[in-house]
Amino acid sequence: MGKLTEAAAFYARFAGKVLPEAYRQRSLAGEELRQCLHISASEKDAAEDLLSGRFPVRQACCFLFSMFPGTDPRDLVSFMISLHSIADTLEIYRKKKDIRDEKEIRDLLGCLSAAVDPSRNLPPADPAGYFTCDAQALDTEYHAAHTQARAPLMCHTERCRLKLAVLPSYRQISSKIKKYMQMYIDLQSYRHYPPVISTDLLKTWSSSYLKRYRDISCWELCAAADSFLGIAAMFAAASVPDITEEEVQLLDEFCFPWFSGFCSMLDSVISLRTSTGAGEINFSSFYRNLRECEERLVFFAENTMASCNRLRDSSLYLLVTKAAAGMYLSHPEAGFGMLRLTTSNIIQKASLRPYRIAGFLMRMLRLLN
Numbered sequence: 001m002g003k004l005t006e007a008a009a010f011y012a013r014f015a016g017k018v019l020p021e022a023y024r025q026r027s028l029a030g031e032e033l034r035q036c037l038h039i040s041a042s043e044k045d046a047a048e049d050l051l052s053g054r055f056p057v058r059q060a061c062c063f064l065f066s067m068f069p070g071t072d073p074r075d076l077v078s079f080m081i082s083l084h085s086i087a088d089t090l091e092i093y094r095k096k097k098d099i100r101d102e103k104e105i106r107d108l109l110g111c112l113s114a115a116v117d118p119s120r121n122l123p124p125a126d127p128a129g130y131f132t133c134d135a136q137a138l139d140t141e142y143h144a145a146h147t148q149a150r151a152p153l154m155c156h157t158e159r160c161r162l163k164l165a166v167l168p169s170y171r172q173i174s175s176k177i178k179k180y181m182q183m184y185i186d187l188q189s190y191r192h193y194p195p196v197i198s199t200d201l202l203k204t205w206s207s208s209y210l211k212r213y214r215d216i217s218c219w220e221l222c223a224a225a226d227s228f229l230g231i232a233a234m235f236a237a238a239s240v241p242d243i244t245e246e247e248v249q250l251l252d253e254f255c256f257p258w259f260s261g262f263c264s265m266l267d268s269v270i271s272l273r274t275s276t277g278a279g280e281i282n283f284s285s286f287y288r289n290l291r292e293c294e295e296r297l298v299f300f301a302e303n304t305m306a307s308c309n310r311l312r313d314s315s316l317y318l319l320v321t322k323a324a325a326g327m328y329l330s331h332p333e334a335g336f337g338m339l340r341l342t343t344s345n346i347i348q349k350a351s352l353r354p355y356r357i358a359g360f361l362m363r364m365l366r367l368l369n
Contacts, residue, residue, distance in 0.1 A: 010067065010319050011358045018066050019367050022055065022077045054369040057331065058267050059084050061324040062232035068316060070240040079163040080232055082156035086112055087228075089153055094192070102189045102201075109185045111153065115160035116181045116231065117174070122157065168241040173234040176252050180234075180260075183209075183225040191222075191281050198281060213257050215303075220296065223268060223283040224261035229324075233259070247312060254307040259321060262300040266328040269293055269342075273333060294342045301325065301350040326355025330363055 055063075062080045066073035090108055099105055114120045164170050164177070190201040206218040213221060233255050237243055268284040275282045287293040301321075308317040328334065329352060334343045347353050362368050 006315075007319065007322070007354055007358065010323065011362070014064065014067060014323070015362055015365065015367055018063050018073050018077065019055070019060070021074060022060075022063055022081065025074075025078055025081050026055070054366060056369045057324075057327045058227070058263065060327060060368055061263055062228055064320045064323055065232045065236035067320070068236040068239070068313065071236045072239065075163055076232065076235055076239075079160055079235060080228065082159045082163075083112075083115060083228060083231070086115060086153060086156050086160075100192045100194075102193075105189045105192065106185060109188060111157045112181060112185060113178075115157045116164065116177045118161040118165040118170075122154065164235070164238075167235070167238040169238040169243040172243050172245065172248050173238045176248060176255075177231050177234050180225075180228075180230040180256065184228070187222055187225045195281065202281075216257055216261065217286070219283045219286040220261055220265065220300075221257060222281075223264040224257035226283070227260040227264045229260045229263055230255035250307075250310050254304065254311060254317065258300060258304040258307050259324075262297070262304050262321075263324050263328065265293075265297055265300060266325065269297070269339065270328060270331045270333040273336065273339075290338055290342045294345055297342075297346055298349050301346070305350070322350075322352055322355045323358070325350065325352050326357075326359040327362065327368060328359075329356045330359025330368075 059080070062084075063073075063077055065071065066076040087109075090112070093099075094105065094108060099108065111122070114122050164174075167173075186205060187202070190205055191198050193201060202222055203218050206221045209221055210216070210218065216224075230252075233251060234248075237248065237251055265284060268282050272282050272284050284293055287296065304321050305318060308314050308321060311317050325346075329343055329347060333339065347356055359368070
């Protein structure tokens with residue numbers, strides 16, 4: 001009963017305080033991006049998904065780390081919203097221009113590298129002329145206080161840099177955050193070639209990492225890299241002064257590949273049926289069948305939870321892990337067709353039933369997508 005009470009209290013605080021603050025800040029970020037997104041009628045739906053509506057689970061899971069002691073929820077939420085806004089806006093632009101070349105994608109994503117590294121020079125404020133906005137049209141207090149010619153995309157980048165720079169223990173975690181972002185950018189740079197080329201490139205890229213992460217496949221490593229969860233976890237950890245090198249290393253082992261991979265694989269499997277993008281890679285499609293997918297998800301869940309036990313605030317990390325899983329497994333797609341049995345088995349083997357119920361409640365309250 002004690003564990004259930006703890007879980008209920010955690011969800012209540014998250015749904016009652018953190019998510020409303022996230023929606024408030026995302027609304028402000030959306031207004032900024034509307035000033036600079038030059039979209040056609042055919043792109044309107046994609047832009048509206050970015051600027052409004054309910055949070056996707058992969059973004060809401062990042063906000064879970066705002067619940068940690070010493071973390072200012074407003075700062076973490078602001079940082080993660082800005083980081084996702086940059087990545088999502090650049091993806092809209094990449095699709096608009098059908099950019100698939102590795103070098104062009106790396107150039108485009110340069111402001112993501114700058115966003116997580118305050119010591120790095122900022123890239124040009126207006127990549128490809130796409131994000132230019134009319135300075136005279138910006139009459140908000142925020143924009144009046146900043147350089148008039150800089151587009152909102154760069155404002156998000158600078159906001160991320162500032163949030164990181166003032167963290168008490170940023171120096172201790174900086175290398176880990178840069179590593180996660182570099183892996184994310186590497187993945188995006190290779191995944192958009194035609195499938196026959198991108199699969200070979202991703203296998204080659206992942207091979208050096210798999211010498212260290214011997215218990216996972218190429219596609220599981222790619223899934224783990226396709227996530228900002230490790231960045232969110234490190235941000236929360238750096239909010240506490242004097243975090244030790246050992247604590248950072250143990251947190252890194254929790255984040256990558258286990259927690260990031262677990263959540264990203266859940267995201268992939270629940271989107272498998274509805275993934276319609278021509279040539280787009282879904283990492284769960286490389287399993288032979290749903291049974292193998294289920295076994296690997298349980299394997300990642302077990303390793304994630306085991307790595308929690310070595311961390312300070314281990315019970316809170318375990319709670320975050322199960323809460324994130326509950327939000328994914330309560331998605332309507334998780335109960336569709338044969339995936340329903342896979343979901344049921346994962347819930348039973350990882351003891352996730354109360355957390356899935358809590359996820360259903362958040363969906364009933366229209367807090368999650």
